[in-house]
Amino acid sequence: DVKVTQSSRYLVKRTGEKVFLECVQDMDHENMFWYRQDPGLGLRLIYFSYDVKMKEKGDIPEGYSVSREKKERFSLILESASTNQTSMYLCASSWRGYEQYFGPGTRLTVT
Amino acid sequence: AQSVTQPDIHITVSEGASLELRCNYSYGATPYLFWYVQSPGQGLQLLLKYFSGDTLVQGIKGFEAEFKRSQSSFNLRKPSVHWSDAAEYFCAVDKDTGRRALTFGSGTRLQVQP
Numbered sequence: 768d769v770k771v772t773q774s775s776r777y778l779v780k781r782t783g784e785k786v787f788l789e790c791v792q793d794m795d796h797e798n799m800f801w802y803r804q805d806p807g808l809g810l811r812l813i814y815f816s817y818d819v820k821m822k823e824k825g826d827i828p829e830g831y832s833v834s835r836e837k838k839e840r841f842s843l844i845l846e847s848a849s850t851n852q853t854s855m856y857l858c859a860s861s862w863r864g865y866e867q868y869f870g871p872g873t874r875l876t877v878t
Numbered sequence: 879a880q881s882v883t884q885p886d887i888h889i890t891v892s893e894g895a896s897l898e899l900r901c902n903y904s905y906g907a908t909p910y911l912f913w914y915v916q917s918p919g920q921g922l923q924l925l926l927k928y929f930s931g932d933t934l935v936q937g938i939k940g941f942e943a944e945f946k947r948s949q950s951s952f953n954l955r956k957p958s959v960h961w962s963d964a965a966e967y968f969c970a971v972d973k974d975t976g977r978r979a980l981t982f983g984s985g986t987r988l989q990v991q992p
Contacts (some may be wrong), residue, residue: 771921800979807887809968809982810922825979857921866912867980869921 770794771870773858779876786845788873790858797862799841801825801833804855804872816841848877882971884983891959892991899954899986901969910972911952912980913943917965925967928952939963964990 774789792799798817802810802825812825814833822833830852834842841860845852855874859867883902891897903909910929914922926937933945943954952969969983 802982807984809882809884809984810970810980812979812981815979823979826981859922866924866927869914869923871919871921 771858771860771868773856773870773873775873776871777874777876779878780845780848781878782849784845784848784877786848786875786877788843788845788856788858788875790841790843790860790870791839792841792860792868793839794860794862794868795838796860796868797838798860798867799835800859800861800867801831801841801843802857802859803827804857810857813843848875850877853877882969882981882983884967884969884986886986887984888987888989890989890991893961894958897954897956897959897963897988899967899969899988901952901954901983903950903952903969903971905950905971908945908947911943911945912970912972913937913941913952913954914968914970915939915965916968916985922968925954959988959990961990961992964988 771792780786800815801813804810811827816822816835832844855872857872858870861867912927913925916922925941926935928935928945936942941956966985966987968985970980
């Protein structure tokens with residue numbers, strides 16, 4: 768079975784802090800994704816990566832950056848966290864254009 | 879604008895009743911189509927997918943969905959709902975048919991009454 772793990776289930780950070788969210792997949796998938804999930808808005812794509820060191824902006828990249836130094840690991844970085852970045856963050860991976868497998872999510876609260 | 883619409887924010891059904899969750903998309907070409915389910919506190923799990931071919935697709939947990947090109951719809955159905963089906967359901971499309979990124983609807987929360 769594909770396994771996508773995220774470094775934390777719950778995270779509380781202060782405004783202005785630099786925040787790292789880590790995601791690891793164990794199935795040698797090419798593609799990895801970061802979404803944020805907010806009530807009534809569904810999931811919105813922040814960034815995705817289709818290869819090591821490659822990245823593309825999604826629909827809401829402002830305030831975020833990403834890093835993919837190894838195929839299995841995809842990091843989401845909040846350079847200076849703000850309260851409007853309080854959300855659930857979901858990581859996913861996929862092989863080519865097929866179904867995405869999701870991690871359990873990280874609920875981030877910025878105070 | 880290109881989008882995915884789930885018109886029902888919240889649906890309540892009785893256990894044993896049938897279920898239909900609606901999904902419409904507004905893309906010119908036929909995209910790849912997916913239904914995911916999210917149980918409380920969990921990540922998303924794929925229920926079923928449509929890429930091409932037979933327009934009625936079967937998924938896990940007794941769910942099925944029908945692609946209707948003329949209506950730009952991909953509605954999810956289940957003939958008899960179980961209490962464990964209470965969850966949030968998301969329709970998603972890969973509008974670039976293989977480019978990899980998904981666009982999600984806003985979700986439908988299903989409540990099941992005993």
